[in-house]
Amino acid sequence: MPKISVFGGGAWGKALHFAFSQANDCYIVSRKNLETKSQITPQEAQDSDFFIVAIASSALHAWLTTTPLPKEAKILVASKGIAQGQFVSEIFESLYPNAHLCFLAGPSFAKEVQASLPCALNIHTNQLENAKEWLPLFPSFIKPYACEDIIGGEIGGAYKNVIAIASGICEGMGLGNNARASLVARGLVEMTRFGKYFGAQDSTFLGLSGAGDLFLTANSTLSRNFRVGIGLALGKTLPTILEEIGEVAEGVKTSEEIYSLGQKHNIYTPIAKEVALIMNGKNPKQSLNDLMQSH
Numbered sequence: 001m002p003k004i005s006v007f008g009g010g011a012w013g014k015a016l017h018f019a020f021s022q023a024n025d026c027y028i029v030s031r032k033n034l035e036t037k038s039q040i041t042p043q044e045a046q047d048s049d050f051f052i053v054a055i056a057s058s059a060l061h062a063w064l065t066t067t068p069l070p071k072e073a074k075i076l077v078a079s080k081g082i083a084q085g086q087f088v089s090e091i092f093e094s095l096y097p098n099a100h101l102c103f104l105a106g107p108s109f110a111k112e113v114q115a116s117l118p119c120a121l122n123i124h125t126n127q128l129e130n131a132k133e134w135l136p137l138f139p140s141f142i143k144p145y146a147c148e149d150i151i152g153g154e155i156g157g158a159y160k161n162v163i164a165i166a167s168g169i170c171e172g173m174g175l176g177n178n179a180r181a182s183l184v185a186r187g188l189v190e191m192t193r194f195g196k197y198f199g200a201q202d203s204t205f206l207g208l209s210g211a212g213d214l215f216l217t218a219n220s221t222l223s224r225n226f227r228v229g230i231g232l233a234l235g236k237t238l239p240t241i242l243e244e245i246g247e248v249a250e251g252v253k254t255s256e257e258i259y260s261l262g263q264k265h266n267i268y269t270p271i272a273k274e275v276a277l278i279m280n281g282k283n284p285k286q287s288l289n290d291l292m293q294s295h
Helices: 011-020 057-066 088-095 110-114 128-137 150-172 177-197 208-217 224-233 238-245 251-265 270-279 284-293
Strands: 003-007 025-029 050-053 074-077 100-105 119-124 142-147
Touching: 003 011, 011 025, 011 050, 011 110, 050 128, 057 088, 057 251, 074 088, 074 128, 088 100, 088 150, 100 128, 100 150, 100 208, 119 128, 119 150, 119 208, 128 142, 150 177, 150 208, 150 224, 150 251, 150 270, 150 284, 177 208, 177 251, 177 270, 224 238, 224 251, 251 270, 270 284
Parallel strands: 003 025, 003 050, 050 074, 074 100, 119 142
Antiparallel strands: 100 119
C-alpha cells in the first residue's frame, strides 16, 4: 500500500486521515498530541508516496518554510483561503514549482467524513494525470472527480466561508428563509464575478467546488463559519465566538483578504465587504441596511 502523510491536526486534517486510512498506509503529522499510533514526525513523513496538506491558510506560508516537503512531492492541498493577498495555489507554486500539485474542494463537513457518510469532491490540477493518481486512494464513501481550473476551485472553497458567515448572521437575526436564500444566491453570483476576474471558469461555480460547497457551508450549524455569523448576530464578541468553536473559522480572515483584493482590482464584492467590516466592529444591522441599499 502507498504511504500517505496528512499534515494538520485540525478537524479537517483528522477527517482526511481517517478517510485515507481506509485503504492506504496513512499517517498524520501535527504539533498537537493527537493520541493516535498513526501520528508521526515531519521527518518520518519524508519518505511518503503522497502528501496531504490541511494547514490553516493564514499559517501556510510560514509552515511551508519551516516544514519542507520533498521538492517533487505528490501533494494534495486541502487548505482553503487567501493569505496576505496570495491564493493558496500561488503559495505552493512559488515554493514547490516542481511538485505534482492538486487541490481538494467540494462539500465536505469533517464530522460527516469521519462518520463515513457519502460525498463527492473535486481534485483540481493543471495536469489531469496528477489528479488521476489520487483517484484510487479515496475510500468508497467519497466520489472524487479530476478537474482543471485550480483558481476557480480554491476561490469557491475560500469565498463560501465568507458567505457562510453572512448567512449565519441572517439566521441569528431571525431574518427568515427568504432572506438567507437570497443572500446565498447573490453570494454565488458575487464569488463567480470575483473568480472570473482571476480567470476562473463559470462552470466551476455551478458544480461541487462552487454551489455545492456554498450551499452546504451556508446552511448548517456544522459549519464553523455559519456559527460565527450566528454568534455575531447574537451580540457575542469575535474572540468569544472563536474560543467557543475551538477551531479555525477561515472566513474571518478570508473576508478581509477578499475585500482587500476587491478594492485593489475594482471588483464589486458587497457581501464580502460587509462581512469584513463586521469583523472590524461594524454593527450587523447597519450592514444589512447597507446591503439592502446597494446596487
